[in-house]
Amino acid sequence: MFKDKACIVGVGETPFCRKPGSGLSEMGIQLKAAVAALEDAGLKAAQIDGILPFPNVGKAEAFAASLGCENLRFAATLHMGGAAPVGSLRMAAMAVTSGAADYVMVPGGWNGYSGARVRETAATDVNSIPGGEIARDFYMPFGLTAPPQWYALMARRHMHEYGTTAEQFGAVALAMRKHAQLNPAALMHGKPLTMDDYLASPMIASPYRLLDCCVETDGAAAFIVTTVERARDLRQKPVYIMGAAAGQPYPADEITNRADFHRTGLTNAAPEAFRIAGVTPADADFAQIYDCFTFEVIQQLEEAGFCKRGEGGAFVENGGIELGGRLPVNTHGGLLSQAHVLGIAHVVEAVRQLRGEAGARQVADAEIGVVTGWGDFGDGSIAVLRR
Amino acid sequence: MSEQATPNDKPMPALTGLHGQFYAWCRDRELRFQRCTRCGRHRHVPREICAHCSSMEWEWSRSSGRGTVFTWTEVVRALHPAFGAATPYAPVVVEMEEGVRLLSRVVDCPPDALQIGMPVEVDFQQISDGLTLPVFRRAAVAP
Numbered sequence: 001m002f003k004d005k006a007c008i009v010g011v012g013e014t015p016f017c018r019k020p021g022s023g024l025s026e027m028g029i030q031l032k033a034a035v036a037a038l039e040d041a042g043l044k045a046a047q048i049d050g051i052l053p054f055p056n057v058g059k060a061e062a063f064a065a066s067l068g069c070e071n072l073r074f075a076a077t078l079h080m081g082g083a084a085p086v087g088s089l090r091m092a093a094m095a096v097t098s099g100a101a102d103y104v105m106v107p108g109g110w111n112g113y114s115g116a117r118v119r120e121t122a123a124t125d126v127n128s129i130p131g132g133e134i135a136r137d138f139y140m141p142f143g144l145t146a147p148p149q150w151y152a153l154m155a156r157r158h159m160h161e162y163g164t165t166a167e168q169f170g171a172v173a174l175a176m177r178k179h180a181q182l183n184p185a186a187l188m189h190g191k192p193l194t195m196d197d198y199l200a201s202p203m204i205a206s207p208y209r210l211l212d213c214c215v216e217t218d219g220a221a222a223f224i225v226t227t228v229e230r231a232r233d234l235r236q237k238p239v240y241i242m243g244a245a246a247g248q249p250y251p252a253d254e255i256t257n258r259a260d261f262h263r264t265g266l267t268n269a270a271p272e273a274f275r276i277a278g279v280t281p282a283d284a285d286f287a288q289i290y291d292c293f294t295f296e297v298i299q300q301l302e303e304a305g306f307c308k309r310g311e312g313g314a315f316v317e318n319g320g321i322e323l324g325g326r327l328p329v330n331t332h333g334g335l336l337s338q339a340h341v342l343g344i345a346h347v348v349e350a351v352r353q354l355r356g357e358a359g360a361r362q363v364a365d366a367e368i369g370v371v372t373g374w375g376d377f378g379d380g381s382i383a384v385l386r387r
Numbered sequence: 388m389s390e391q392a393t394p395n396d397k398p399m400p401a402l403t404g405l406h407g408q409f410y411a412w413c414r415d416r417e418l419r420f421q422r423c424t425r426c427g428r429h430r431h432v433p434r435e436i437c438a439h440c441s442s443m444e445w446e447w448s449r450s451s452g453r454g455t456v457f458t459w460t461e462v463v464r465a466l467h468p469a470f471g472a473a474t475p476y477a478p479v480v481v482e483m484e485e486g487v488r489l490l491s492r493v494v495d496c497p498p499d500a501l502q503i504g505m506p507v508e509v510d511f512q513q514i515s516d517g518l519t520l521p522v523f524r525r526a527a528v529a530p
């Protein structure tokens with residue numbers, strides 16, 4: 001088992017932007033982040049022998065050829081959408097502790113604003129959407145075509161069963177935006193948000209308003225995993241991987257026919273990750289929760305065990321997930337207010353917090369942090385990290 | 388069907404394989420789900436094998452057509468070019484009496500009048516010569 005034997009030794013990010021676009025290709029922007037992660041770690045590209053790219057934005061072979069990784073021997077892509085980076089973190093830990101690779105790079109990024117927009121790719125490439133032919137034949141003819149619509153079905157049901165409110169969704173949006181005010185790199189830095197602003201934002205796919213949705217971004221990020229032994233020779237204090245797991249809802253390829261409509265990949269993955277780590281959700285000093293839309297934060301807090309199912313709305317209210325609250329969530333501003341770089345920035349932020357490098361948004365004496373990923377029709381991944 | 392109601396760039400199901408068989412029944416104005424002939428369970432979407440008992444023996448079993456609204460979303464801003472003129476509209480998940488759920492629309496109910504638990508019954512909307520979609524209408528409250 002990889003518990004405390006693997007660690008994150010390097011992180012890198014590009015600047016995040018919308019207009020006028022990054023000016024780089026999708027591969028170019030990811031290579032920029034990869035080089036930044038190598039520099040952070042004090043590693044040469046030639047030492048990277050494992051690469052786990054994000055689905056549909058680049059192949060390991062191309063990364064290796066571009067960077068000069070002549071000894072690539074471990075390459076794979078997890079097809080879990082936004083759950084892929086944290087799932088890849090776990091796979092990287094397994095790889096380096098088993099000897100399948102020495103140094104594993106997990107890159108990801110895109111021109112999510114200036115390039116092909118997620119909401120448009122489904123129109124042209126059915127294989128790019130989860131469910132594939134199921135979505136093509138049974139969802140899209142009825143106009144269910146894009147992520148906020150899929151997840152809105154879940155959010156509506158949660159509101160119905162547990163009384164979760166629009167204001168509670170708003171509390172998530174406000175917390176992310178508040179944190180972004182402390183992060184100069186965030187797209188929404190300098191743009192504070194009130195509950196009135198949130199409630200007045202136009203409906204997109206009810207119950208989701210515009211401000212329930214993440215910010216489409218040009219940007220990239222990357223991190224590097226190795227063993228604790230190899231980390232001793234490197235530049236940074238390692239961030240240890242205490243536990244990690246991934247999981248799928250059932251069925252994973254079809255949203256509507258789930259016996260337990262709220263059971264997601266995280267429902268089973270989180271107890272596994274905490275058991276491996278030997279800690280409980282209450283031990284976390286912060287959590288970086290994949291926040292493609294506001295309700296997904298509430299849902300994941302519940303399914304990860306930070307509160308009981310149905311209590312997530314109350315958990316996020318009254319500053320509960322803000323810095324200074326019971327569990328600071330997405331201290332960088334998240335996908336909602338920092339940038340949407342596919343969830344990799346959530347790992348980067350966790351590392352910065354555990355290194356004590358988070359500046360104005362630093363969680364005092366942060367020792368243990370949790371990172372989650374959410375993707376496709378509810379795939380989940382989670383890692384428990386410590387300094 | 389009016390031409391206007393069927394812009395040809397709307398996404399269409401592929402009418403092949405088991406999916407095609409499902410829609411072939413719809414073209415005959417029948418809603419049918421696969422029913423495992425070993426354990427008797429219905430399933431949707433179509434699959435080759437029963438996930439409960441692993442039997443590959445099944446039949447197309449006619450649905451009562453009755454169900455209730457399980458959840459929905461009102462799409463106010465279309466996120467697919469073909470649906471831009473259709474907003475607002477509401478994809479609805481209907482839970483059928485047979486226990487399966489399917490994604491459809493309730494065609495005679497404005498989105499803001501939808502309610503979870505609302506009884507609905509199947510109807511059919513011909514899109515083209517080859518394709519008819521199963522849709523729903525409001526039904527009287529079940530006895």
Ligand SMILES: [Zn+2]
Nearest residue numbers: 423426437440
């Ligand atoms: Zn069966």
